[in-house]
Amino acid sequence: MPLMLPSGPESTRSIAGVAHQLLAALRDGTADLPPVRSAVLVVVDGLGAIPLRAHAGHARTLSSLMAKKDIAGSVFPTTTASALTSLLTGVAPGAHGMVGYRVLHRATDALVNQLTDWEQAGVDPLTWQAAPTVFEQASASGHPVFAVGMPKFASTGFTRAILRGAQYRPARSAAERVELAWELADAHDGALVYCYLPEADKAGHKHGIDSAEWVTALEDIDSALSRRVPDGVGVLVTADHGMIDVPRHRQLVLDAAGGWHDGIRHIGGEPRMLHVYTEPDADQPRILERWRRDLDGLADVVSRVEAVDAGLFGPLVTDAARERIGDILVVARSNRALYDGDAEDQRGRDMVGQHGGLTLEEWRVPFIRMGAFAR
Template identity: 35%
Template sequence: MTGAELQRSAETLAVPVPRYGAGALADLPGSVLASLGVPGAVDVLGLPAVPRVCVLLVDGLGWEQLRAHPDEAPYLAAMTGGPITAGFPATTVSSLGSLATGVPPGEHGLLGVQVAIPGTGRLLNCLRWQDDSVDPETFQPVPTVYARAAADGVKVAYVARGLYRGSSLSRATTRGADYLASDGPGQLVGRTRTALRRGDRSYVTVYHADLDAAGHQFGTGSAEWRFQLRFVDGLAQQIAAALPPGSALHVTADHGMVDPSERVDADTVPELRDGVALLGGDARCRYVYSEAGAHDDVLATWTAMLGDRAWVVSRAEAVDGGWFGPIGPGMLERIGDVIAVPHADLAIVASEREPWLNEMVGMHGSLVAAEQLVPLLSTSRP
């Protein structure tokens, strides 16, 4: 680090870093394996030992949003548990990677919605994965906990929409599990129940996306989002009622969400384009890839333009600060040279390059509690 970066690093020590190894989403898979008796697994989260485990991942169910709406989610509100941290960035791609591998984003390499493909000068959208030249099983090289459990004789299943089956992101994050396509709530509960009853030990992950979709389209303060939360609450209750004996249900999420009202448009502010080769990440976590020799200028400009509304740091500062956890081989170059993370009521959009993102109401990705904290709620059937 340069002297200036060391000074800036000291100034950013107050950034709330995810609790990797002590209470993060990446700690849940290993704790589940330990609860199932898989050798070598470590139960960081103190989960009870049971032969059957179901993890319900509700996309977009932040801890703060859940606590703010107890009337819409009475069953979830009554469950035992509390908050854990999602990981950085607080977004679906990164969290699905951690749920699949049991390691932080810096190790599995799914470091956000849009990341650089090193050495190509191109971005990869990890949700849409519109680049056949990038092999998902190479891009995300860490073995999954599903494969590890299956190797120990656990029956492993992943229950989600048929739309996602066989997608590149699913290949990166669900390999090792039997993918059970479920396109309605009845199917989802029924297939979860069946999967849990297979074999002497079973591990079932259920992924539900509708709450996140409502938040993006209407915002977390909307009636539509609150009604969808009611459906999620009912889903959790139905899965709990369908648990076979000797089962535990753990409900968690990949991130929370905020509804930023202020926007900075990188496509209409010339200063935010100067020296920038690629703009990746998301509206609440921007990866800025600078042109050769322009790094210091880009960092200074983005810092000046965003002021006290965002944490703007160099890649080295974020890595040294532990934002991503340990960095795996070849992963460093995927991260932007400059990282801009709004902590105020702000989204960094690019209206011309990303019109789909510019239209969203609810957003996520930052390190603030509303996006970073997710629930870990549990119930069991003896």
């Protein structure tokens, strides 16, 4: 049976709608956001709503502002390349084409890491991700537009794919980035300012979301966001996705010795959501049946057609996006992860916190209003 996105009373708001809401707030406002002088979008990479609530004592500013219904749903897959692009374009992955962490570039028959491989893969960010960004739309309407992030991200391919239209302003620490974002919003009436905080995601991947390191990152972010917001400036704090801890004994290694590479040309995606690409002459229905049988109870296995028909990648899937989606998709259940045992780089097996799947921990993110947006 095809997978379905999580649903429920708190899941009707999507991160894919945030971009247009912020633009509307610079004009007449929306049901969620009143009109403001300037708007700031703060994205805390990897901060799920459930882990935030579980560690509320370490995030007193954010938790005090977060009501029960202050929740948004991420997109599928729940990974940065897909979800952050949806946040900043207002469309689902099927429309913007960033359908996973590592996907197949069929022209070169090679996997492309959509966060880091742009230059070496010879991929043009302007055509690979062709959907207009919120920054391009805001700039075309005459709004000053800024993106505040870490210095090392200033000129990457991923930045050019999702932040085009914004003036990039680097700052090193979370506190410095928040301070700069507030200053820009205050100094430029009508401004749209994006502020990216990746510290929690980094700590979670390395140590897990229940670790002292993750808690310290959360405390630092919360402290940075406790700074007074300038008058008339609305701030929205959200995330691209959440995270779940995967202990080593919950990993499953898919290697050639176990027959997992029979008829398989590439295994992409990430450990919580694999894009599996079959050989051109492979018996795809047989492979799909075998993977479903052998992963029963461990992962959900669907074909590309089933995933697209179920709307997992959104209501529209472009031809370019369809080409990048795996012939078979494998979504890990519970807190499991699946690894390509024959991949050259096995460093990913050291990751504790992971995402990409469809648990509520990965899918539900905060939607917190601050400053002139606060209720």
